Amino acid sequence: MTTLKIAIQKSGRLSEKTFTLLENAGFQFEMTDRSLMAKCRNFPLELLFLRTDDIPEIVADGTSDLGICGQNSIAEKGFDLKEIEKLGFGKCRLSIAVPEKLISSFATGGEPFLNGMRIATSYPNILQNYLTEKGISAEIIKLSGSVEIAPNIGTADAICDLVSTGSTLKMNGLVEQEEIFFSESVLVGTGNLSKEKENILQDFLIRIGAVLLAKKFKYIVMNLERKDIPKLTEILPGLKSPTITSLADENWVSVSTVVEEKIFWATIGKLKEIGAEGILVQPIEKLII
Ligand code: AMP
Numbered sequence: 001m002t003t004l005k006i007a008i009q010k011s012g013r014l015s016e017k018t019f020t021l022l023e024n025a026g027f028q029f030e031m032t033d034r035s036l037m038a039k040c041r042n043f044p045l046e047l048l049f050l051r052t053d054d055i056p057e058i059v060a061d062g063t064s065d066l067g068i069c070g071q072n073s074i075a076e077k078g079f080d081l082k083e084i085e086k087l088g089f090g091k092c093r094l095s096i097a098v099p100e101k102l103i104s105s106f107a108t109g110g111e112p113f114l115n116g117m118r119i120a121t122s123y124p125n126i127l128q129n130y131l132t133e134k135g136i137s138a139e140i141i142k143l144s145g146s147v148e149i150a151p152n153i154g155t156a157d158a159i160c161d162l163v164s165t166g167s168t169l170k171m172n173g174l175v176e177q178e179e180i181f182f183s184e185s186v187l188v189g190t191g192n193l194s195k196e197k198e199n200i201l202q203d204f205l206i207r208i209g210a211v212l213l214a215k216k217f218k219y220i221v222m223n224l225e226r227k228d229i230p231k232l233t234e235i236l237p238g239l240k241s242p243t244i245t246s247l248a249d250e251n252w253v254s255v256s257t258v259v260e261e262k263i264f265w266a267t268i269g270k271l272k273e274i275g276a277e278g279i280l281v282q283p284i285e286k287l288i289i
Contacts (some may be wrong), residue, residue: 002196003044004204006187007064010035010049013164014185017089022047025207026287033192038237044200052147056081059188065197072162072183076123079233082191088212090146090185094123096159097174101208114138114158120150121160123181130180148172191230210286216262221256222271222279229253231274235267258284 009015022029027045029038038047050058052069053076059067060079067081074081077108096119114131120141121127131138141156148168150156160180162168168174187208193201225234229244232255236242242257255276259267268279 001044002199002200002201003039004066005046005048007048007050007055007058007067007069007148008053009069012052013239014052014070014090018087018185021087021089021208021211024211026251027207031113043204043206047199053077053207056188059190062192063192065203066187066189068185068187070183072123072181074186074188075181075183076125078125081188083186084201085187085208085212087185087187087208088181088215089227092162092183093179094126094160095169095176096127096160096178096180096182097148097161097163097169097176100127100173100175102157103175118155119158119160120147120156126181128175130132148174153227158242161181168176170289189206191246203246206288210288213289214284214287216261217258218261219258219282219284220268220279221254221282222276223247223252224255224274224276226251226253227231228274229235231288232271235270236265 008018011106013287026041028041028048030041031038034047038049040046046118048058048064053073055064055069055101056068056074056077056079059081065086068087072090072092072094073084096114098117100112100132114136115138118139118141119127120143122142122144124140124142130136131140138158141150143155147159147161149161149172151174152172158177162183163170163176166176188200233241236257236259242255245254245256246255271279
């Protein structure tokens with residue numbers, strides 16, 4: 001039977017979220033081959049567990065049909081892969097950071113500030129492209145990990161590393177100077193699948209898409225005086241329009257609808273203003289439009 005192979009991170013920042021996304025979409029896995037791969041019980045899908053930095057190459061050379069990894073890994077490796085879906089997790093930025101004490105001794109700041117510096121990074125290609133584009137002449141020190149300690153041990157003057165919350169920089173007395181690349185986890189492929197695999201991919205995307213879309217909305221139910229229904233429809237567009245159900249007290253109705261996460265609190269505020277009561281909020285597991 002034709003099976004779609006997807007390379008995912010074996011362990012690290014992205015692995016748990018990737019696995020949760022797949023499980024929430026209803027895929028069930030059984031581990032085989034000492035956890036190097038997992039077969040899906042209820043869908044023609046196979047997972048290959050790899051180091052995240054190896055995923056772009058495994059997809060580019062056709063060993064795996066698809067991969068889930070950070071845009072940072074793809075840009076650094078330089079493989080020409082097709083981004084199929086942004087997955088909304090693993091968001092981070094690749095930034096140049098310098099020791100606090102350097103900032104105070106060079107009050108000028110900005111790009112020329114980096115001229116002549118030694119910058120430690122695990123992303124030499126992205127950094128080199130940035131430096132070339134900006135006309136900055138700096139030495140790149142390639143490190144495969146623990147980049148943030150380089151200035152403290154005297155290996156480099158500055159670093160270029162991934163930043164998520166910024167706490168690692170802070171702990172090492174570093175200050176973010178320039179954000180040079182933004183990244184999140186993506187599903188990638190080569191765009192050269194057989195017809196059969198393409199059909200499986202489309203089915204896979206419907207299931208993943210339902211989970212990703214559901215995360216952007218909340219389901220709400222509330223009570224409202226019947227006379228206030230006209231005010232409601234201006235506030236709640238819903239997917240089409242809100243569902244209104246009569247209550248035992250005929251002066252009141254129950255209203256249910258979905259609200260986009262990004263306008264959630266603003267919407268709740270407006271609903272309270274028009275007299276909505278007992279507002280119940282529920283997460284949505286899957287949403288198919
Ligand atoms: P933070 O302290 O949250 O800013 O995280 C910074 C540390 O986590 C650095 O060591 C980064 O290399 C690593 N990191 C942050 N975000 C990611 C990501 N999305 N993917 C891989 N590594 C990351």
